[in-house]
Amino acid sequence: MASSHGTPPVFNNKVISWIDHRLPIFSYIEKEYHTFPTPRNFNYFWNFGAIATVMLVLMIATGIVLATNYTPHVLMAFDAVERIDRDVPQGWLIRDLHMNGASFFFIAVYIHIFRGMYYGSYKAPRELLWILGVVIFLLMMATAFMGYVLPWGQMSFWGATVITNLFSAIPVVGESIVIWLWGGFAVDNPTLNRFFALHYLLPFIIVAVVALHVVALHVHGSNNPTGIDPKGPQDTVPFHPYYTMKDGFGVMVFLIVFAAFVFFAPDYLGHPDNYIPADPLVTPAHIVPEWYFLPFYAILRAIPDKLGGVLAMFGAIAVLFILPWLDTSRVRSCTFRPIYKWFMMFLVVDVIVLGICGSKPAEGFWVPLSQLATLYYFAHFLVLLPILGKIERPLPLPPSIADAVLKKKAV
Amino acid sequence: MRKPFARNLLVSGAIALAAFATGTVAIAAGGTEPPPARKWHFQGPFGTYDRASAQRGFQVYQEVCAACHSLSLVAYRNLTDLGLTENQVKGLIKDITVSDLNDDGAPVDRPARPADRFKKPFPNLAAAAAANNGKAPPDLSVIVKARQYGPDFIYGILTGYVPYDKLTPEQIKEFDVKKDDNFNKYFPGHKIAMAPPLSDDKVTYADGTKATLDQQAADVTEFLAWASEPHMEDRKRTGVRVILFLLALAGLMYAVKRTVWADKH
Numbered sequence A: 001m002a003s004s005h006g007t008p009p010v011f012n013n014k015v016i017s018w019i020d021h022r023l024p025i026f027s028y029i030e031k032e033y034h035t036f037p038t039p040r041n042f043n044y045f046w047n048f049g050a051i052a053t054v055m056l057v058l059m060i061a062t063g064i065v066l067a068t069n070y071t072p073h074v075l076m077a078f079d080a081v082e083r084i085d086r087d088v089p090q091g092w093l094i095r096d097l098h099m100n101g102a103s104f105f106f107i108a109v110y111i112h113i114f115r116g117m118y119y120g121s122y123k124a125p126r127e128l129l130w131i132l133g134v135v136i137f138l139l140m141m142a143t144a145f146m147g148y149v150l151p152w153g154q155m156s157f158w159g160a161t162v163i164t165n166l167f168s169a170i171p172v173v174g175e176s177i178v179i180w181l182w183g184g185f186a187v188d189n190p191t192l193n194r195f196f197a198l199h200y201l202l203p204f205i206i207v208a209v210v211a212l213h214v215v216a217l218h219v220h221g222s223n224n225p226t227g228i229d230p231k232g233p234q235d236t237v238p239f240h241p242y243y244t245m246k247d248g249f250g251v252m253v254f255l256i257v258f259a260a261f262v263f264f265a266p267d268y269l270g271h272p273d274n275y276i277p278a279d280p281l282v283t284p285a286h287i288v289p290e291w292y293f294l295p296f297y298a299i300l301r302a303i304p305d306k307l308g309g310v311l312a313m314f315g316a317i318a319v320l321f322i323l324p325w326l327d328t329s330r331v332r333s334c335t336f337r338p339i340y341k342w343f344m345m346f347l348v349v350d351v352i353v354l355g356i357c358g359s360k361p362a363e364g365f366w367v368p369l370s371q372l373a374t375l376y377y378f379a380h381f382l383v384l385l386p387i388l389g390k391i392e393r394p395l396p397l398p399p400s401i402a403d404a405v406l407k408k409k410a411v
Numbered sequence B: 001m002r003k004p005f006a007r008n009l010l011v012s013g014a015i016a017l018a019a020f021a022t023g024t025v026a027i028a029a030g031g032t033e034p035p036p037a038r039k040w041h042f043q044g045p046f047g048t049y050d051r052a053s054a055q056r057g058f059q060v061y062q063e064v065c066a067a068c069h070s071l072s073l074v075a076y077r078n079l080t081d082l083g084l085t086e087n088q089v090k091g092l093i094k095d096i097t098v099s100d101l102n103d104d105g106a107p108v109d110r111p112a113r114p115a116d117r118f119k120k121p122f123p124n125l126a127a128a129a130a131a132n133n134g135k136a137p138p139d140l141s142v143i144v145k146a147r148q149y150g151p152d153f154i155y156g157i158l159t160g161y162v163p164y165d166k167l168t169p170e171q172i173k174e175f176d177v178k179k180d181d182n183f184n185k186y187f188p189g190h191k192i193a194m195a196p197p198l199s200d201d202k203v204t205y206a207d208g209t210k211a212t213l214d215q216q217a218a219d220v221t222e223f224l225a226w227a228s229e230p231h232m233e234d235r236k237r238t239g240v241r242v243i244l245f246l247l248a249l250a251g252l253m254y255a256v257k258r259t260v261w262a263d264k265h
Helices: A014-022 A025-034 A044-067 A077-086 A091-118 A127-149 A154-169 A174-182 A189-220 A239-264 A291-302 A306-321 A340-359 A366-391 A401-410 B003-022 B051-063 B076-082 B086-092 B125-130 B150-159 B169-174 B213-228 B232-261
Strands: A037-039 A236-238 B097-101 B107-111 B182-184
Touching: A014 A025, A025 A239, A037 A239, A044 A091, A044 A189, A044 A239, A077 A091, A091 A127, A091 A239, A091 A291, A091 A340, A091 B232, A127 A154, A127 A189, A127 A291, A127 A306, A154 A174, A154 A189, A154 A306, A174 A189, A236 A239, A239 B232, A291 A306, A291 A340, A291 A366, A306 A366, A340 A366, B051 B076, B051 B213, B076 B086, B076 B213, B150 B213
Parallel strands: none
Antiparallel strands: A037 A236, B097 B107
């Protein structure tokens, strides 16, 4: 429906009109961000796409400034970051924004993913939209991992050692791949250099995939909390000003929480060991990744076999790619799925449990707990989802979005 | 030729991986009690550094810690942040000489300038390690940020020594403490290479404050907290303004959103 709405807009400004006749960027903005018909019943979960976009722009802007002041050399990187903190005017602000921005980008994206799963936004005809989203998530993980290596603290170095070593689990060629990744026989200067280059490159690839994500979104328009398609103009509002203003409000609220961390607890989400310069001869007592990787880290460690652990960790993300085909229910929104709704909530609990397991040393009862949580994670996608769609009896769907909105209002 | 070397590294990496996967390198694990939480002047959203305390702490660093620990990221000029005047800083460093090259490229010793970073006690890490039983004392520039419990840990270490004759037989047995070992309540594993650095009246404070062990430990921790994050006050001040601005803007956006949506709900 996005492709069929409205007639080409008329611009009063001659310059805009002249440009638009040759390069229709203004028509595009008008069509896709102004008159674009959007379901009228979004809740605040629908803010997080816009919030994630704001965070991506913030990360690139602060990242470029940081890169102009950083030195990717094993002997200088740690001090370079500290000099940004101490000697570059407002350098501390740029660095605190960037370092906490990564965490808050992940917070926004995790909520965005949850929203997509809870309201069935991945189902036909939005499978590719969802898959592009998972690609963005993967690229973000790679970017964040390489970014964490750049300050060249103890966790940077040992995190890089552990994660690159995962590839040595690949049979036959694994060891060669690891040496190729390192650019030498250990995590060293060539590794830091290439991580810096890739950390600078990947965000722009993320921007490109985000563009595809938005293009795919605008083909069939957004899903909505009822999961039913808009049936006419009474079900939608123009994107601007309705959602530009609502997103603007949501972004502000999110930024307040973000600012609270940046200005009053900038190191809260980090690990103190990363303020110790990298030392290849001293292994930290516990090597832990950044908090946003902890659930996947727990899955990696839950499997007692190295290759098995690596496969399970990547499998935990791979399973998201096929999510649209694992879910056999024809109802999108969890609002109308009385059983699945609770399993979806329980999956959130399960991922949080995995995150806690990932932050603890792999000993004692954390080991069986993370194994149980890993088992449940995969069972959710591979067993529960396909079966529930067949046996669950969904609640009756409202006849239209407008109907659902007005009825809610009447209650 | 290089293959065995590469293999060794891969194997050690794999061992590291397996080790953390099973938690067997949990050196610091076990029952070291956390240091008691103290009240610091720089805590909280409006906390600032206690200038007088930090200045005394600088004296403790300079007269005691600096014998072994470098503070390589801090420059003498930074001391003006603690309330010293430029002339006072110049006075403080007038007896310090640093190595440099002259215009002919020959190594010379010259008087320290305010722009110089704190002089290191040892010319390099190897020399520092050689003079300290094989392990270089850590640089203190970001030490408060680099330890769990931050300032409480630093204060805890400085005040947490227990003499050998005060240890219980169980402690001696459990941690294998020898007569010459330094036992510290708050150090992971308890046995610490550093001998107790502070004791009552180790320094004589210029401002007349009584130099008890606790006082010196608290002062030097205040100083090191500042050294770890000299811009902290600026950060908090900026934060208050940013959050007030965002709150106002969020309120405004909410009003706009309500107005825009008035006819739709």
